[in-house]
Amino acid sequence: MLVKLWTDKFKGLNVGSGDYNIPENIWEQIAELWCFWFQYIAPYVLEGRLGDKYYKHVLLLCEICKMCLEFSITEEQVNRLEEMIYQWVTEYEEYYYQYQKERLSTCTSCVHAMLHIAHDIRTTGPVWAHWCYLMERFCGLIVAAVKSRSKPYVNMSRRLLHLSQLSQIEHQYNISEELQFDDNIKGISSKEHVYPEAPASILRFPRNLAYHADLTLRRKIAVYLSTEMEIPYNLLLPLIPQYMERWAKVRIAGGGDCIWTREAGANRSGRDQSYVRYDLQIDVHADDPNAEPEMKFCCCYGQLQKILVCTLPSHHFLKDKPNRRLFALVQSCQTNYQDATLGPVTYTDMHTASRIIDLRSISCVIGRVKVGIGKGRWGIIDRSASAGRTILLDDPELIDKMYEDDQ
Known part of the structure; x- marks a missing residue:
């Protein structure tokens, strides 16, 4: 209207x-x-x-x-x-x-x-x-089930019969999980891997088991670990391995987003799934050298460039710290830590230098829409707020298909 x-x-x-x-x-x-x-x-x-x-x-x-x-x-x-x-x-x-x-x-x-x-x-x-339109929902289920072009009504009737039979069997024998027709009960496919250090970050193929990390990248990792572990940078840098695992994609567990690195999606003509939201602890008095540090979680947006699994050698400096760490290399958007779930947020430029963050700090994929004509600005579409994305589907095959399309 x-x-x-x-x-x-x-x-x-x-x-x-x-x-x-x-x-x-x-x-x-x-x-x-x-x-x-x-x-x-x-x-x-x-x-x-x-x-x-x-x-x-x-x-x-x-x-x-x-x-x-x-x-x-x-x-x-x-x-x-x-x-x-x-x-x-x-x-x-x-x-x-x-x-x-x-x-x-x-x-x-x-x-x-x-x-x-x-x-x-x-x-x-x-x-x-x-607020659920039951008839429209049911009609959508039926239309999606029609596969035959020559005899659609016969196909529809047979599909309804099969759904009714399966529903009765499911409720009579309490075998809803068995009727999912999914060999992958745990939700992890043969082309995915989960490390215990980051159970919510499901790594996805392709991968490189011996990716060579250049000195610049190793320095970024050493700077990050030095701040987190409170160990001098010059002691950590020699411990950063030159070769580490590199993965192309990550999926957030529990029905979360599937995220691609920039290189993995470089040849795709469709959606760009490499821009993400992540949260960092920032010193709000970083510009004042005389002020006491005051750390605050801030919302950041950027493009995921690499996913790395870094295994540190055993050393007395590390004490009880975990030896295996999962990192993400991101290039940040200049948004001044504004949160796009609270209102429109735009940016024009990306920060020149990329940064290393903990892979677990990435929460979701974000969308972008061009604002204005020419190079202009980009607006950020962040759907990570508490608004429910309700999905009303009865057919497990339709749910599986939906996730396949997303990935």
Whole structure:
């Protein structure tokens, strides 16, 4: 509805006394697939194209959407959500309805329904728990199951019969795990490996068992370990091996993202899965040599360049420290430690020097969207907040296929 209003295609209405029109040629440049577009991409591509008050109105709707998708929500958050929705609807009436009877058609039932969302959450729980279109969900399951082009209806009927039979067997004999038809019960394939030092970071092929680390890279590792272990740098550098394991990909356990290094995805024409979010402890008084260090966890974004497994030799300096360490070499985006889950974050340049971090500090893949024309800026799409990405699938094969597409 908002898009139709912005493009003068809503029930023959023009902008009236407002100023929110986006020319069609510009809209063709910024419109994408609607899936998550409004929530993550709109804040970047609509900046400078909508008037300031309309743009802030869009940002408020994005914040409302994210709060509605919270997997769990407190009473305080529901109260805040109710206030935000009331503000959004009031501003919507001012900007688009403009209190003119000939524009009454802009006051649709969808806008009115928003006023009931907070009440519904109070009485029935988070949105994901009750806002479920069962028939659409079932139809989607059936359509995805049709494989025959010549006899689709026979194929559909047979598929429904098989699903019903399997469902009865599953519940009667309590064998849901056995019916997953997956030889890989633990979720680790033959082309993956997990080290006990980092159980949540599942390394994936291809790998190089004897990657030669140059002196610059070994120095970066020594600097990192010197800070962490509080051992002098000059004592650690000779212990850093020249040859170590190098992996191309890592998967976050527990249904997390599959992440590629820059080199692994260099020849791919599709998505770039090498940009990541990671957290570091930063001294907030680093620029003041006279101040006492004050460490604080900060949000960082960057491109994953290498995944390394470094095995240190036994030495009395290391004492009880683990000998095997998993590192990531990343080149950071210049975002000044801003968190993209809290609002739009953009950057123009990358830091020149790459840095070594603990592989376990990487939490997820991030997306990027170009902001403006030319080289310009990049906007960061970070979906690692607590908003639930609810997946309603009944067929294990469909779930497996979804993960295959992701990887």
